[in-house]
Amino acid sequence: xxxxxxxxxxxxxxxEVTAYFxxxxxxxxxxxMAMIAVVLTLTGGKPLLESAHRQTLDTSxxxxxxxxxxxxxxxxxxxxxxxxxRDRGLALLAIVLLSTxxxxxxxxxxxxxxxxxxxxxxxD
Amino acid sequence: xxxxxxxxxxTSPLLWLAATLAVWLAATGLAGLSPGNPLxxxxxxxxxxxxxxxxxxxxxxxxxxxxxxxxxxxxxxATVALGIPLYEKLSLVKSNLLPLLAxxxxxxxxxxxxxxxxxxxxxxxxxVVASLAPKSTTAAVAMxxxxxxxxxxxxxxxxxxxxxxxxxxxxxxxxxxxxxKDYSARGFAVGLASHGIGTxxxxxxxxxxGLFSGIAMGLNAVLTxxxxxxxx
Numbered sequence: 001x002x003x004x005x006x007x008x009x010x011x012x013x014x015x016e017v018t019a020y021f022x023x024x025x026x027x028x029x030x031x032x033m034a035m036i037a038v039v040l041t042l043t044g045g046k047p048l049l050e051s052a053h054r055q056t057l058d059t060s061x062x063x064x065x066x067x068x069x070x071x072x073x074x075x076x077x078x079x080x081x082x083x084x085x086r087d088r089g090l091a092l093l094a095i096v097l098l099s100t101x102x103x104x105x106x107x108x109x110x111x112x113x114x115x116x117x118x119x120x121x122x123x124d
Numbered sequence: 125x126x127x128x129x130x131x132x133x134x135t136s137p138l139l140w141l142a143a144t145l146a147v148w149l150a151a152t153g154l155a156g157l158s159p160g161n162p163l164x165x166x167x168x169x170x171x172x173x174x175x176x177x178x179x180x181x182x183x184x185x186x187x188x189x190x191x192x193x194x195x196x197x198x199x200x201x202a203t204v205a206l207g208i209p210l211y212e213k214l215s216l217v218k219s220n221l222l223p224l225l226a227x228x229x230x231x232x233x234x235x236x237x238x239x240x241x242x243x244x245x246x247x248x249x250x251x252v253v254a255s256l257a258p259k260s261t262t263a264a265v266a267m268x269x270x271x272x273x274x275x276x277x278x279x280x281x282x283x284x285x286x287x288x289x290x291x292x293x294x295x296x297x298x299x300x301x302x303x304x305k306d307y308s309a310r311g312f313a314v315g316l317a318s319h320g321i322g323t324x325x326x327x328x329x330x331x332x333x334g335l336f337s338g339i340a341m342g343l344n345a346v347l348t349x350x351x352x353x354x355x356x
Contacts, residue, residue, distance in 0.1 A: 005201065012201055026346065027264070029200045029204055033205075034346060037342075040207070040211040044211075057212070063198065064208075071321065072167065072174065076175050076178070078171065081279055084252075095256065096259065100287055100318065103316065103317040106230050107340075110223075111227035114226040114227065
Protein backbone atom coordinates (compact mmCIF):
# COMPACT_ATOMS: atom_id res chain seq x y z
CA UNK A 1 0.00 0.00 0.00
CA UNK A 2 2.65 2.51 1.11
CA UNK A 3 5.01 1.45 -1.68
CA UNK A 4 2.21 1.76 -4.24
CA UNK A 5 1.10 5.24 -3.18
CA UNK A 6 4.73 6.41 -3.05
CA UNK A 7 5.34 5.20 -6.60
CA UNK A 8 2.18 6.93 -7.87
CA UNK A 9 3.13 10.20 -6.13
CA UNK A 10 6.72 10.05 -7.42
CA UNK A 11 5.44 9.61 -11.00
CA UNK A 12 3.05 12.52 -10.46
CA UNK A 13 5.97 14.59 -9.18
CA UNK A 14 8.13 13.70 -12.20
CA UNK A 15 5.14 14.57 -14.39
CA GLU A 16 4.68 17.97 -12.70
CA VAL A 17 8.39 18.80 -13.07
CA THR A 18 8.27 17.82 -16.76
CA ALA A 19 5.07 19.86 -17.23
CA TYR A 20 6.80 22.87 -15.68
CA PHE A 21 9.60 22.70 -18.21
CA UNK A 22 7.11 22.18 -21.07
CA UNK A 23 5.39 25.42 -20.02
CA UNK A 24 2.23 23.71 -18.71
CA UNK A 25 1.22 22.56 -22.20
CA UNK A 26 0.21 19.09 -20.90
CA UNK A 27 -0.90 18.62 -17.24
CA UNK A 28 1.65 16.93 -14.94
CA UNK A 29 -0.49 13.94 -13.85
CA UNK A 30 -1.14 13.08 -17.53
CA UNK A 31 2.62 12.97 -18.21
CA UNK A 32 2.97 10.83 -15.06
CA MET A 33 0.28 8.48 -16.38
CA ALA A 34 2.03 8.01 -19.72
CA MET A 35 5.41 7.54 -17.99
CA ILE A 36 4.18 4.93 -15.50
CA ALA A 37 2.61 2.88 -18.32
CA VAL A 38 5.91 2.94 -20.24
CA VAL A 39 8.07 2.16 -17.18
CA LEU A 40 5.81 -0.74 -16.10
CA THR A 41 6.03 -2.19 -19.62
CA LEU A 42 9.84 -1.89 -19.65
CA THR A 43 10.30 -3.36 -16.16
CA GLY A 44 7.61 -6.07 -16.34
CA GLY A 45 8.81 -9.59 -15.46
CA LYS A 46 11.98 -8.42 -13.67
CA PRO A 47 12.13 -10.52 -10.43
CA LEU A 48 13.82 -7.73 -8.46
CA LEU A 49 10.92 -5.35 -9.09
CA GLU A 50 8.10 -7.89 -8.77
CA SER A 51 6.98 -6.76 -5.31
CA ALA A 52 6.98 -3.05 -6.24
CA HIS A 53 5.05 -3.93 -9.41
CA ARG A 54 2.41 -5.89 -7.54
CA GLN A 55 1.97 -3.18 -4.90
CA THR A 56 1.63 -0.47 -7.54
CA LEU A 57 -1.06 -2.47 -9.34
CA ASP A 58 -2.93 -3.23 -6.06
CA THR A 59 -2.91 0.40 -4.90
CA SER A 60 -3.99 1.64 -8.33
CA UNK A 61 -6.90 -0.81 -8.44
CA UNK A 62 -8.05 0.31 -4.99
CA UNK A 63 -7.97 3.99 -6.06
CA UNK A 64 -9.67 3.36 -9.41
CA UNK A 65 -12.40 1.24 -7.75
CA UNK A 66 -13.36 4.32 -5.70
CA UNK A 67 -12.77 6.88 -8.43
CA UNK A 68 -16.24 8.42 -8.10
CA UNK A 69 -15.78 9.97 -4.66
CA UNK A 70 -12.77 11.95 -5.89
CA UNK A 71 -15.10 14.08 -8.07
CA UNK A 72 -17.36 15.08 -5.17
CA UNK A 73 -15.30 17.93 -3.57
CA UNK A 74 -14.79 19.65 -6.94
CA UNK A 75 -18.41 19.07 -7.96
CA UNK A 76 -19.73 20.71 -4.79
CA UNK A 77 -17.91 23.82 -6.09
CA UNK A 78 -21.04 24.31 -8.20
CA UNK A 79 -22.46 26.31 -5.26
CA UNK A 80 -20.04 29.09 -6.18
CA UNK A 81 -21.80 29.42 -9.54
CA UNK A 82 -25.44 29.41 -8.52
CA UNK A 83 -26.07 32.75 -10.30
CA UNK A 84 -24.60 31.43 -13.58
CA UNK A 85 -26.77 28.33 -13.24
CA ARG A 86 -29.90 30.36 -12.47
CA ASP A 87 -29.35 32.70 -15.44
CA ARG A 88 -27.78 30.36 -18.04
CA GLY A 89 -28.34 26.88 -16.59
CA LEU A 90 -30.53 25.63 -19.45
CA ALA A 91 -28.02 26.82 -22.06
CA LEU A 92 -25.19 25.06 -20.17
CA LEU A 93 -27.24 21.85 -19.95
CA ALA A 94 -28.07 22.06 -23.68
CA ILE A 95 -24.38 22.46 -24.60
CA VAL A 96 -23.32 19.56 -22.39
CA LEU A 97 -26.08 17.26 -23.65
CA LEU A 98 -25.62 18.08 -27.37
CA SER A 99 -21.86 17.86 -27.30
CA THR A 100 -21.90 14.60 -25.30
CA UNK A 101 -24.33 12.94 -27.74
CA UNK A 102 -22.26 14.14 -30.74
CA UNK A 103 -19.02 12.91 -29.13
CA UNK A 104 -20.51 9.49 -28.32
CA UNK A 105 -21.88 9.09 -31.88
CA UNK A 106 -18.70 10.24 -33.67
CA UNK A 107 -16.44 8.07 -31.49
CA UNK A 108 -18.46 4.87 -31.75
CA UNK A 109 -19.03 5.23 -35.53
CA UNK A 110 -15.36 5.91 -36.32
CA UNK A 111 -14.27 3.01 -34.07
CA UNK A 112 -16.61 0.55 -35.80
CA UNK A 113 -15.94 1.87 -39.30
CA UNK A 114 -12.14 1.64 -38.98
CA UNK A 115 -12.34 -1.74 -37.21
CA UNK A 116 -14.45 -3.06 -40.13
CA UNK A 117 -12.13 -1.56 -42.77
CA UNK A 118 -9.06 -3.04 -41.05
CA UNK A 119 -10.66 -6.49 -40.87
CA UNK A 120 -11.37 -6.44 -37.14
CA UNK A 121 -14.76 -8.13 -37.60
CA UNK A 122 -13.37 -10.94 -39.82
CA UNK A 123 -14.84 -13.62 -37.55
CA ASP A 124 -18.43 -12.28 -37.93
CA UNK B 125 -23.62 24.97 23.97
CA UNK B 126 -24.68 22.93 20.94
CA UNK B 127 -24.37 26.05 18.80
CA UNK B 128 -20.82 26.49 20.06
CA UNK B 129 -20.05 22.88 19.14
CA UNK B 130 -21.48 23.39 15.63
CA UNK B 131 -19.37 26.51 15.09
CA UNK B 132 -16.32 24.63 16.33
CA UNK B 133 -16.91 21.55 14.13
CA UNK B 134 -18.12 23.39 11.00
CA THR B 135 -14.79 25.17 10.69
CA SER B 136 -12.63 22.09 11.25
CA PRO B 137 -11.49 19.93 8.31
CA LEU B 138 -12.62 16.78 10.16
CA LEU B 139 -16.36 17.41 9.84
CA TRP B 140 -16.44 17.90 6.05
CA LEU B 141 -13.95 15.13 5.37
CA ALA B 142 -16.04 12.68 7.43
CA ALA B 143 -19.30 14.03 5.96
CA THR B 144 -18.08 13.59 2.35
CA LEU B 145 -17.03 9.99 3.02
CA ALA B 146 -20.26 9.16 4.88
CA VAL B 147 -22.50 10.72 2.21
CA TRP B 148 -20.57 8.84 -0.49
CA LEU B 149 -21.02 5.49 1.31
CA ALA B 150 -24.74 6.20 1.75
CA ALA B 151 -25.02 7.19 -1.94
CA THR B 152 -23.31 4.01 -3.17
CA GLY B 153 -25.56 1.97 -0.85
CA LEU B 154 -28.59 3.70 -2.36
CA ALA B 155 -27.33 3.10 -5.91
CA GLY B 156 -26.89 -0.59 -5.02
CA LEU B 157 -30.61 -0.88 -4.26
CA SER B 158 -31.40 -0.27 -7.92
CA PRO B 159 -28.31 -1.31 -9.92
CA GLY B 160 -28.09 0.16 -13.39
CA ASN B 161 -30.40 3.08 -12.65
CA PRO B 162 -28.19 5.98 -13.80
CA LEU B 163 -30.42 8.57 -12.09
CA UNK B 164 -29.24 7.17 -8.74
CA UNK B 165 -25.68 8.05 -9.76
CA UNK B 166 -23.76 8.26 -6.44
CA UNK B 167 -21.65 11.20 -7.64
CA UNK B 168 -24.73 13.25 -8.54
CA UNK B 169 -26.47 12.26 -5.30
CA UNK B 170 -23.45 13.11 -3.10
CA UNK B 171 -22.88 16.50 -4.72
CA UNK B 172 -26.58 17.42 -4.48
CA UNK B 173 -26.81 16.32 -0.83
CA UNK B 174 -23.67 18.16 0.32
CA UNK B 175 -24.43 21.28 -1.75
CA UNK B 176 -27.92 21.44 -0.20
CA UNK B 177 -26.55 21.14 3.35
CA UNK B 178 -23.96 23.87 2.69
CA UNK B 179 -26.51 26.25 1.14
CA UNK B 180 -29.06 25.70 3.90
CA UNK B 181 -26.54 26.08 6.73
CA UNK B 182 -24.77 29.03 5.09
CA UNK B 183 -21.31 27.36 5.10
CA UNK B 184 -19.16 28.66 2.27
CA UNK B 185 -17.31 26.43 -0.18
CA UNK B 186 -13.87 27.41 1.12
CA UNK B 187 -14.76 26.09 4.62
CA UNK B 188 -16.06 22.83 3.10
CA UNK B 189 -12.98 22.44 0.91
CA UNK B 190 -10.69 22.70 3.97
CA UNK B 191 -11.84 19.17 4.79
CA UNK B 192 -12.69 17.86 1.32
CA UNK B 193 -9.27 18.82 -0.11
CA UNK B 194 -7.78 15.59 1.27
CA UNK B 195 -10.09 13.61 -1.04
CA UNK B 196 -9.63 16.09 -3.90
CA UNK B 197 -5.85 15.74 -3.67
CA UNK B 198 -6.09 12.05 -4.66
CA UNK B 199 -7.29 13.04 -8.17
CA UNK B 200 -3.61 13.56 -9.07
CA UNK B 201 -2.35 10.08 -8.11
CA ALA B 202 -5.63 8.62 -9.48
CA THR B 203 -4.82 10.15 -12.88
CA VAL B 204 -1.37 8.56 -12.74
CA ALA B 205 -3.04 5.27 -11.74
CA LEU B 206 -4.97 5.36 -15.05
CA GLY B 207 -1.66 4.34 -16.63
CA ILE B 208 -2.04 0.91 -14.99
CA PRO B 209 -5.04 -0.32 -17.06
CA LEU B 210 -3.20 1.00 -20.14
CA TYR B 211 -0.17 -1.13 -19.21
CA GLU B 212 -2.19 -4.22 -18.26
CA LYS B 213 -4.21 -4.18 -21.46
CA LEU B 214 -1.39 -3.27 -23.79
CA SER B 215 -2.05 -6.32 -25.99
CA LEU B 216 -5.71 -5.29 -26.33
CA VAL B 217 -4.61 -1.77 -27.25
CA LYS B 218 -2.16 -3.12 -29.82
CA SER B 219 -4.68 -5.46 -31.46
CA ASN B 220 -7.19 -2.61 -31.81
CA LEU B 221 -4.64 0.09 -32.55
CA LEU B 222 -6.13 1.48 -35.78
CA PRO B 223 -9.80 1.83 -34.71
CA LEU B 224 -8.66 3.04 -31.33
CA LEU B 225 -6.43 5.83 -32.65
CA ALA B 226 -8.93 6.91 -35.34
CA UNK B 227 -11.81 7.05 -32.82
CA UNK B 228 -9.57 8.86 -30.34
CA UNK B 229 -8.71 11.66 -32.77
CA UNK B 230 -12.25 11.99 -34.19
CA UNK B 231 -13.91 11.85 -30.77
CA UNK B 232 -11.52 14.26 -29.10
CA UNK B 233 -11.98 16.79 -31.93
CA UNK B 234 -15.76 16.35 -31.76
CA UNK B 235 -15.81 16.81 -27.98
CA UNK B 236 -13.72 19.99 -27.83
CA UNK B 237 -14.94 21.40 -31.17
CA UNK B 238 -18.67 20.99 -30.50
CA UNK B 239 -18.33 22.44 -26.99
CA UNK B 240 -16.43 25.52 -28.16
CA UNK B 241 -18.77 26.12 -31.13
CA UNK B 242 -22.00 25.71 -29.11
CA UNK B 243 -20.84 27.79 -26.14
CA UNK B 244 -19.80 30.62 -28.49
CA UNK B 245 -23.17 30.36 -30.27
CA UNK B 246 -24.92 30.70 -26.91
CA UNK B 247 -22.88 33.87 -26.29
CA UNK B 248 -20.79 32.75 -23.32
CA UNK B 249 -17.74 34.78 -22.29
CA UNK B 250 -14.25 33.55 -23.32
CA UNK B 251 -13.64 32.60 -19.66
CA VAL B 252 -16.68 30.29 -19.65
CA VAL B 253 -15.79 28.86 -23.11
CA ALA B 254 -12.30 28.00 -21.82
CA SER B 255 -13.83 26.46 -18.69
CA LEU B 256 -16.15 24.22 -20.76
CA ALA B 257 -13.70 23.18 -23.54
CA PRO B 258 -11.95 20.28 -21.70
CA LYS B 259 -15.17 18.94 -20.12
CA SER B 260 -14.84 15.39 -21.56
CA THR B 261 -11.56 14.72 -19.75
CA THR B 262 -11.19 13.55 -16.17
CA ALA B 263 -11.57 16.28 -13.51
CA ALA B 264 -7.92 16.66 -12.50
CA VAL B 265 -6.82 17.06 -16.12
CA ALA B 266 -9.76 19.26 -17.14
CA MET B 267 -9.13 21.65 -14.24
CA UNK B 268 -5.43 21.89 -15.10
CA UNK B 269 -6.24 22.57 -18.79
CA UNK B 270 -8.88 25.14 -17.85
CA UNK B 271 -6.61 27.15 -15.57
CA UNK B 272 -3.91 27.04 -18.26
CA UNK B 273 -6.43 28.68 -20.65
CA UNK B 274 -7.50 31.35 -18.10
CA UNK B 275 -10.78 29.54 -17.43
CA UNK B 276 -12.36 28.97 -14.02
CA UNK B 277 -11.35 25.53 -12.60
CA UNK B 278 -14.34 25.43 -10.18
CA UNK B 279 -16.81 25.88 -13.06
CA UNK B 280 -14.84 23.31 -15.09
CA UNK B 281 -15.13 20.77 -12.24
CA UNK B 282 -18.89 21.18 -12.05
CA UNK B 283 -19.32 20.90 -15.85
CA UNK B 284 -16.97 17.87 -15.98
CA UNK B 285 -19.16 16.08 -13.43
CA UNK B 286 -22.32 17.09 -15.34
CA UNK B 287 -20.80 15.78 -18.60
CA UNK B 288 -19.88 12.51 -16.90
CA UNK B 289 -23.36 11.97 -15.50
CA UNK B 290 -24.97 13.00 -18.79
CA UNK B 291 -22.90 10.46 -20.75
CA UNK B 292 -23.49 7.73 -18.15
CA UNK B 293 -27.26 8.24 -18.39
CA UNK B 294 -27.44 8.58 -22.20
CA UNK B 295 -24.95 5.93 -23.38
CA UNK B 296 -26.89 2.67 -22.91
CA UNK B 297 -30.24 3.74 -24.46
CA UNK B 298 -28.38 5.62 -27.23
CA UNK B 299 -26.08 2.71 -28.19
CA UNK B 300 -29.03 0.29 -28.08
CA UNK B 301 -31.03 2.60 -30.38
CA UNK B 302 -28.02 2.79 -32.73
CA UNK B 303 -27.82 -1.04 -32.64
CA UNK B 304 -24.14 -0.98 -31.62
CA LYS B 305 -23.33 -4.44 -30.26
CA ASP B 306 -19.53 -4.16 -30.02
CA TYR B 307 -18.86 -3.49 -26.33
CA SER B 308 -15.27 -2.42 -27.00
CA ALA B 309 -16.61 0.41 -29.23
CA ARG B 310 -19.39 1.33 -26.78
CA GLY B 311 -16.96 1.46 -23.86
CA PHE B 312 -14.38 3.45 -25.80
CA ALA B 313 -17.02 6.05 -26.73
CA VAL B 314 -18.32 6.55 -23.19
CA GLY B 315 -14.81 6.75 -21.69
CA LEU B 316 -13.80 9.36 -24.24
CA ALA B 317 -16.97 11.46 -23.82
CA SER B 318 -17.55 11.00 -20.08
CA HIS B 319 -14.19 10.12 -18.44
CA GLY B 320 -14.25 8.35 -15.04
CA ILE B 321 -18.00 8.61 -14.46
CA GLY B 322 -18.62 7.02 -17.87
CA THR B 323 -15.98 4.38 -17.09
CA UNK B 324 -17.64 3.51 -13.77
CA UNK B 325 -20.91 3.13 -15.70
CA UNK B 326 -19.21 1.02 -18.42
CA UNK B 327 -17.73 -1.39 -15.85
CA UNK B 328 -21.20 -1.89 -14.36
CA UNK B 329 -22.56 -2.87 -17.81
CA UNK B 330 -19.77 -5.02 -19.27
CA UNK B 331 -16.13 -5.71 -18.27
CA UNK B 332 -14.79 -5.28 -21.82
CA UNK B 333 -16.67 -1.98 -22.13
CA GLY B 334 -15.14 -0.84 -18.83
CA LEU B 335 -11.67 -1.71 -20.01
CA PHE B 336 -11.93 0.18 -23.30
CA SER B 337 -13.57 3.05 -21.44
CA GLY B 338 -10.57 3.34 -19.12
CA ILE B 339 -8.19 3.25 -22.10
CA ALA B 340 -10.19 6.00 -23.86
CA MET B 341 -10.26 8.16 -20.76
CA GLY B 342 -6.48 7.95 -20.36
CA LEU B 343 -5.67 8.60 -24.02
CA ASN B 344 -8.21 11.42 -24.32
CA ALA B 345 -6.69 13.18 -21.30
CA VAL B 346 -3.40 13.36 -23.20
CA LEU B 347 -4.89 14.32 -26.57
CA THR B 348 -7.36 16.95 -25.27
CA UNK B 349 -4.60 18.82 -23.45
CA UNK B 350 -2.96 19.22 -26.89
CA UNK B 351 -6.09 19.68 -29.04
CA UNK B 352 -7.61 22.56 -27.00
CA UNK B 353 -4.80 24.77 -28.27
CA UNK B 354 -6.24 24.39 -31.81
CA UNK B 355 -9.55 25.95 -30.74
CA UNK B 356 -8.55 28.47 -28.07
